[in-house]
Amino acid sequence: MPAGSREVVLRALAHEPTERIPIDFGGTSVTGIHASVVAALRDYYGLEKRPVKVHEPYQMLAIIEDDLQRAMGIDVESVFARKTMFGFLPEHWKPWRFNGLEVLVPGQFNTTTDENGDTLIYPQGDTSAAPSGRMPKGGFFFDAIIRQQPIDEDKLNPEDNLEEFAPIADEDVARIADLARAARATGRAVIGTFGGTALGDIALVPAPGLKNPKGIRDVAEWYMSTHSRRDYIHYVFSHQCDIALSNLEKIHHAVGDLVDAVFTCGTDFGTQKSTFCSLAVFRELYFPYYKRVNDWIHRNTTWKIFKHSCGSVERFIDSFIECGFDILNPVQCSAAGMDPRHLKERYGDRIVFWGGGVDTQKVLPFGTREEVRRQVLERCETFALNGGFVFNTIHNIQAQTPVRNIVAMIDAVHEFSGAAALSGKA
Amino acid sequence: MSDGSQLYDAILNGDNVRAGAIARELLDGGEDPLALVTRHMVPAMDEVGRRFECEEYFVPELLLAARAMKAALQHIRPLLAAGGVEPAGRVVIGTVKGDLHEIGKNLVSAMLEGGGFEVTDLGADVSPERFIEAAGAKKADIVCLSALLTVTMPAMKTTIDAFRNAGIRERVKILIGGAPVTQQYAEEIGADGYGENASTAVALARRMLNPVHA
Numbered sequence: 001m002p003a004g005s006r007e008v009v010l011r012a013l014a015h016e017p018t019e020r021i022p023i024d025f026g027g028t029s030v031t032g033i034h035a036s037v038v039a040a041l042r043d044y045y046g047l048e049k050r051p052v053k054v055h056e057p058y059q060m061l062a063i064i065e066d067d068l069q070r071a072m073g074i075d076v077e078s079v080f081a082r083k084t085m086f087g088f089l090p091e092h093w094k095p096w097r098f099n100g101l102e103v104l105v106p107g108q109f110n111t112t113t114d115e116n117g118d119t120l121i122y123p124q125g126d127t128s129a130a131p132s133g134r135m136p137k138g139g140f141f142f143d144a145i146i147r148q149q150p151i152d153e154d155k156l157n158p159e160d161n162l163e164e165f166a167p168i169a170d171e172d173v174a175r176i177a178d179l180a181r182a183a184r185a186t187g188r189a190v191i192g193t194f195g196g197t198a199l200g201d202i203a204l205v206p207a208p209g210l211k212n213p214k215g216i217r218d219v220a221e222w223y224m225s226t227h228s229r230r231d232y233i234h235y236v237f238s239h240q241c242d243i244a245l246s247n248l249e250k251i252h253h254a255v256g257d258l259v260d261a262v263f264t265c266g267t268d269f270g271t272q273k274s275t276f277c278s279l280a281v282f283r284e285l286y287f288p289y290y291k292r293v294n295d296w297i298h299r300n301t302t303w304k305i306f307k308h309s310c311g312s313v314e315r316f317i318d319s320f321i322e323c324g325f326d327i328l329n330p331v332q333c334s335a336a337g338m339d340p341r342h343l344k345e346r347y348g349d350r351i352v353f354w355g356g357g358v359d360t361q362k363v364l365p366f367g368t369r370e371e372v373r374r375q376v377l378e379r380c381e382t383f384a385l386n387g388g389f390v391f392n393t394i395h396n397i398q399a400q401t402p403v404r405n406i407v408a409m410i411d412a413v414h415e416f417s418g419a420a421a422l423s424g425k426a
Numbered sequence: 427m428s429d430g431s432q433l434y435d436a437i438l439n440g441d442n443v444r445a446g447a448i449a450r451e452l453l454d455g456g457e458d459p460l461a462l463v464t465r466h467m468v469p470a471m472d473e474v475g476r477r478f479e480c481e482e483y484f485v486p487e488l489l490l491a492a493r494a495m496k497a498a499l500q501h502i503r504p505l506l507a508a509g510g511v512e513p514a515g516r517v518v519i520g521t522v523k524g525d526l527h528e529i530g531k532n533l534v535s536a537m538l539e540g541g542g543f544e545v546t547d548l549g550a551d552v553s554p555e556r557f558i559e560a561a562g563a564k565k566a567d568i569v570c571l572s573a574l575l576t577v578t579m580p581a582m583k584t585t586i587d588a589f590r591n592a593g594i595r596e597r598v599k600i601l602i603g604g605a606p607v608t609q610q611y612a613e614e615i616g617a618d619g620y621g622e623n624a625s626t627a628v629a630l631a632r633r634m635l636n637p638v639h640a
Contacts, residue, residue, distance in 0.1 A: 118551075136524050136551045140577055143526040220489050220529055227486035228440065272605055273622065277484050361576050361606040400577055 005075035009189030010260060013304045013326065013352055015388045020417030021380055023391045023410075024354065026064035027076035027191045028263045030308045030329060031355065031392045034140060034399040035062035035103050037406065044403050045071040053093055053104045057121065058085035058133065058208065059396060060141040062103065066186070072410050076390070077188040079259060081176040081251075082168075082195055086133060087124040087209025099138065099399075120145075123211045132208040140399035144206035148218035158235035160215030164207050165196050165240045168247040173254045180258040189260045191306065194251050196244040197264040197293055199237050199286055200226065226277060226285060237289045245296050252301050261304040261327065264293060270311020273336045279315055287323050294324025306354060310395065312336040314343070321350050330395045331356030333379075340382040353383050354390040358409050364393060365401045369408035376412035384416070428452055430466040433498060437470035437540075440490025446497035459505040462498075463542060471495055471540030475625035485533075488624060492536030499539060513544035515635045518560045519570040520548035522585055525578035530604060533624035534570060541628040543568075554581075554588035561589075561598055568631055571617075573604040582607070583615040590616075599634040603627060 009022040024031050033041070038052045045068065052062035064074065083089055084106065092107030098119070108125025117137035123129050133142035176194065183190040198204055205222045207213035216222050216232070226233055269275050269282065277285070294305050307325040309316070314337035320328060331353045333340050340356060357379050358364050363371055383389040391413050397406060428448045436445035452462060474491040477483035483491075506513075517538050521531050528550045535547045546564045548556055561569050569589070571582045582602050589595040602612050603621040612620035619634060621627030 116551075134526060136526060139524050220532065223486045223529075224440075224489045224493070225486075228490060271485070271623075274481055275484065277486065278481070281484075365576055398575075398577055 005186075005188040006190075006260070009075050009390060012387045012390055013189075013261065015349055015352070015386060017387050018384070021384050021389060021391050021413055022075040022189070023073055023413055024076035024191075025072060025074050025392065025397075026061075026069070027078045028193055028306070028308075028329075029056050029059065029061060029080070030263070030266055030395060031076075032056065032059070032061035033064060033397040034401075035060045036099065036101050036140070036399045037397050037401055037403070038062040038064060038068065039101060039103070040403045041072070041406065042068055044407060047071065051095060051102045051104045053090075054096075054106075054109075055080060055090040056084060057105060057109055058142050058144075058203070060098075060399075061396060069188075073414060075188055077183040077186050077190050079176060079179045079183050079190055079192040079255075081179060081193065082172050083209060085203070085208050086121055087211075098135070099140070123209055126211060129211040132206070132210075142208075144203070144208045146206050146218050147213055148216075148221060149214060151216070151221070156215070156229070156232060158215070158232045158239070160213075161232075161236045162239055162243075163213065163215075164204070164210055165243045167243065168196075168250055173250050176251055177254040177258075180255040184258045190258060191261040191263055192251075192255070192259040192303075193263045194248065196240065196247055199240070199265060199267055199289055200233065201265065201267045203266070223276070226281070230285065233285060237286070241289050241292050244293060248293070248296065249300070257302045259303055261306050262297065262301075263306040263308065264297075265290070266308040268308075268310045269316055270309055270313040270332065270335055272311060272334075274312055275316065276311075279319065282316055283319060287319060290325070291323040298324055304352070310335075312338060314338055317343075317347050317351065321347065325351065327352040327354045327390075329353075329355040329392065331383075332394050334359050334361060334394070340379055344382050344385065344388075348383070348388050349386070352388045352390065355392045355394055356383055356389075357391045357413070358393050360394045360396075360398060360401070364405050364409065365398065367405065369404055372405045372408040373412040373415075376409050377416055380413060380416040430457070430462060433462065434466045434470045434473075437467060437491055437494045437498065438473055440487060440494050442490070442494040442497040445494035446501065449498035449501045453501055453505065459502045459509070460511050462502060463506070467495060467498060467502075467540060468542050471537060471628075474540075475537065475628060478623070478625050485529075488533055488537075489529075492533060492540065495540045496536060514542035515544070515567040515631060516564055517543045517545045517568045517570060517631065518548065518557065518564055518566040519545060519572070520552035520557060520560075521550035521572045521574075522578055522581035523551060523553050524581055525573050525575050526550045527572075527574035527604075530574065530624070531570075531572035534572065534603060534621065534627045537624040537628050538570075538631060541632070543628075543631060554585040557585055558588060558592050558594065562594070566598055567635055568599045568601060570621075570627070570631075571600065571602045573602075573607060576606045579604070579606055579611065582611075582617070586616050601627065601630060601634070 088108035093104040096105040110125045119135040120131035121133040123132040304326040306327040312335035599618040
């Protein structure tokens with residue numbers, strides 16, 4: 001582990017200059033690495049040969065264990081609490097093969113193969129329920145299977161969209177506390193993902209962890225509902241926040257400041273060119289609930305709050321800041337209006353950019369090593385000035401990304417940090 | 427008694443129940459189905475596209491309008507077919523092999539239908555063979571390929587290559603779109619065009635079939 005990992009991250013989060021750039025991979029489910037790439041990186045760095053553990057089966061992200069964290073110089077540790085997207089705990093590991101790779105998956109990761117060769121996965125591991133996720137034959141991760149029951153407008157009940165939000169069990173709180181203690185002991189900064197605070201995250205709307213989801217579960221239907229059933233959505237968000245705040249209070253009581261940051265919401269508001277709704281709708285439908293949760297966290301904890309939103313969200317950043325988010329991820333610089341220099345200049349002293357380090361749609365998967373290095377150095381130069389930057393790619397590193405490019409990326413961050421340390425500039 | 431402008435409004439406002447009811451009422455009252463499409467529905471979807479382009483409308487409004495348009499079309503389409511009315515063009519559309527994401531593709535599909543095209547939607551995770559088979563069976567003028575993922579984008583090239591290898595590449599225009607896709611990528615893999623969003627896809631499709639007047 002690099003010396004003073006946690007301190008470097010905390011200084012970056014406090015917008016103070018750092019002697020080197022802190023790095024996250026694996027801290028959250030949006031800053032991770034696909035299992036196949038984690039395995040390839042282990043090989044590249046000559047680490048002990050053993051199957052990687054898929055702790056996030058939806059996107060097939062693997063745990064980046066301590067030896068690989070050290071090899072890459074990672075400064076952030078995760079606390080993934082409670083259950084996976086498919087409603088089971090990441091424990092009781094068992095072997096599983098896909099695309100010729102042997103990995104370890106949770107004991108309740110139960111799958112079948114359909115007539116097309118697609119892999120189907122089941123909520124809570126229950127193969128007597130309808131499958132809730134599908135990985136196409138030869139694919140790399142799962143997508144939710146939409147299980148929308150017919151909608152009778154007169155009988156729609158927003159309580160049905162609250163089934164997945166429940167008071168946290170004491171054993172889950174205890175588990176989070178254990179994980180947080182272990183994470184803190186690594187000396188890295190700790191980011192927690194406790195669940196229950198994401199407002200209408202489209203990956204969660206189909207409820208792949210529930211056996212028989214009711215309410216609005218179809219993705220398009222949900223998007224339309226944000227316009228046509230506004231009261232219903234307000235009800236869901238409002239009651240979801242009530243439950244979340246009660247849970248956060250219990251979690252905070254158990255972990256206190258063992259956790260440095262918390263990933264609360266991954267709802268995407270940006271497309272490549274625009275936003276999913278107007279700023280006015282954002283402020284009416286989402287802002288009040290974000291503010292309520294964020295205000296509680298800031299009043300009662302020392303946690304910094306991490307917001308993930310892909311796409312072109314520049315016009316929302318002032319509102320993100322105003323409602324209390326401290327950190328923005330993944331900083332999709334290729335999207336409209338997301339020019340790194342503009343973002344840093346306009347917002348860099350008020351929000352931390354956790355991401356944006358390299359493009360994962362083109363440069364990292366398809367570029368040359370030199371193109372990767374050049375973009376990483378440029379991004380570090382732009383984002384790291386006066387702190388406020390944690391290096392991460394723009395979203396998870398995807399399957400089939402060449403390891404040589406990932407190594408070029410990591411080396412470039414260290415190259416920048418080394419040069420900056422020598423010049424006293426970072 | 428409803429009139430065509432109310433159908434236009436119902437689509438523009440994304441009211442599928444009203445759009446379907448008005449279309450039915452107008453048809454029962456003797457309105458010409460093709461005139462409903464060309465005078466009211468295509469202009470409504472053009473206006474939806476315009477509002478989307480200038481960011482008065484966003485994805486939810488686009489989805490609602492598309493659904494309203496489909497509700498009206500389900501009454502109109504059988505009459506058009508029975509009357510032998512030719513569509514603006516025939517399109518086969520799908521998300522490429524290995525990719526399960528459909529929202530963007532569904533929007534393009536709906537906007538093309540709203541633009542007067544006959545659209546055969548093959549869904550998601552569509553193999554090159556299924557695209558080729560459907561393009562032949564439906565006598566498609568245009569094949570639209572969608573991908574959301576960086577890792578499935580190469581399946582667009584595989585699909586285009588399959589059309590070439592089957593000797594039918596020149597019979598169809600192949601258009602591509604999706605989050606990681608760019609004009610440059612379209613050129614690299616030999617596609618005929620790239621649509622940045624559902625609205626521009628309609629203009630692109632029209633231009634493909636009528637290059638002089640577009």
